[in-house]
Amino acid sequence: MSAGDILRFAPFSSAVEATFWHALTTQKIDVYKLDDDLKDVLGYYSTGNSVVSRDPGEAAISMPARLCLGANAFDRNESSSRGIPPFSYPSVGQIKNTNTIEEFKQLDKPALFKRVADQIWHDIVSGDAVTQPHLLTRFLLITFADLKKYKFHFWFAFPALLADPPCALADQGEPRNVTEVWDANELEKLSTAYDAYRQEQTDGNAAFFLIKKKIEDGDDEKDFAVGRLQDWNTFFEGVDHNERIVGFADPSSLPANPGWPLRNFLVLLQHQWLVKQIKVLCFREIPGKKDISQSIFLTVKLPESVSADENPKAVGWEKNPQGKLGPRTADLAPLMDPKQLADTSV
């Protein structure tokens, strides 16, 4: 990629844990029964990192940007960051579980999709996404649970508002590994500053944040400050536009492509603070190792304006394993069906 090129994003891949289907079954039987309204679910994602094989002949391998749903997806805590694994970030979604396969087929999917996309836009306009940035990663999940056969048909959508024209890379803003931008000492300082920040945050503030270099008189050591989106004005006061950096927890592990959450984040930046060009840290860590050297750094040029009169268009239906738009199926019969279990027992 070079300057002027359209910035291309790595989409989410859904990653549902088997325990989620079990939780859905329980929820369906005990709570929802025939109620098929949209319900809240809590998903999570972690930052991407490529895995280096022990075989020296093999290149590093990038893992898909996974959006996961676990057994705790239906637990509603006051804080969205609870109930998700360490080093992961919350993402709220809505699930539509139909009662029959026919209903699942005939669902007005574009309308549901538009509802979630409009909600994201609404959160951006109202400023809710500034105080609760995890609302930027809202998703939609439509399901049909065939409880007799232990089969689950499902389809995810991760709506991303379309920027028109698309966001492009700025001059000399090509994606670079963060180690080319900052030295090891600076990275350690940034990592420490971010860790301290993350400890105190809830509601997805850990996933979207502001960064600036601290300037202290008579101190040559470069240190970093990390702050919340809602403190934008005070945080960036006196900081030159070219020195302003935004960061986000990046589920992508590709060397030149940031992950999906940046798309709606850029729309927010454009709309809330009329940002025209911004430096972005795509934060990627190796969990528990305090290693953020796989993060990438790029500069984005945003379009002039997104029309505020009408809701922007959005994309984001997940493709199925065949690469087509369509639902997926999880077959849990071998794991849940007592008859099939008997066959594998020893």
Added chain:
Amino acid sequence: MNSVQTLFFGIREYLSPVLKNSKFKETGCITPEEFVAAGDFLVYKCPTWNWESGEESKKRDYLPPEKQFLITRNVPCLRRVKQMEYTDEDAETQIETENGEDAWVATHSGRVIVTTNIEVIQAIEGEGEDEEIVAKRLSQIKLEEAREKEEDNIPDMDDIPDMDDIADNVVEEEDPAAIAASSHVPSSSHDDGPSDKILQVRTYDVFITYDKYYQTPRMWLFGYDEHRRPLTSVQIFEDVSQDYAKKTVTIETHPHLNMSLASIHPCRHAQVMKKIIEKMNDESIKKFEKYQAQLPASSSVNNPGNGNNALQAEQAQVRVDQ
């Protein structure tokens, strides 16, 4: 059959008393308190592991409600190996103990690079006393060698209801800003864009529970295929050496979840643990003696150089265990 067995295991677990006093040194068994302590240490050392509480109805009262079992998720299983062929390099070597009894097997002993699941091993580093045995047992789970065609891309059409018309009304806007979602599995070799670098691999969720009957920790594995569909037991056994499948590794009901998954059977865990502790202990003592012998008479043990601290710490740990 299975339900009868499950019932039997349930009753057996119910009847067996909770281990109260530490027997780790004598038998290799641990108390629930020791399990929690070791788990806390694991979570502290490797924060990708965390405690979970599991199903409300399946809570064990001898464990803290929030610390029922340990889990680490999405551990990639890089090697797609099926029909793993045994060459001389992959030979299994009996590791003999000094008295020749109870040897165990090392896999791939002829190989320089061990093709085991690196991440699992990394993830359990620092598990303290359980580290070696777990690593050892995990290394029995062979991962596949990866270059062949992936055959399960084609779903079983009988299983999927007619979905032809389902996507009819879903039309996506033109989106030049998205990279094509990759559905590539490691078998693909052609290069037509950045998305090719994303590899879809099998992943495993790894659980450690406390087995009250055997009084040991117990490992569980739950796998997902390249497209994130749960692996069936048949598929999981493809990742397990045939020598162990359905013997050491069996499919059983998870004690804290309503699911069946692969488990490394704990029946010999305690004995193996005991052997490992003894071996480590002996080695540490030998090391310590050697270290003491090397010390010049003038420098006292109370004033060690930095380089010796690690050894001392190790020795101290062994002492604590004793």
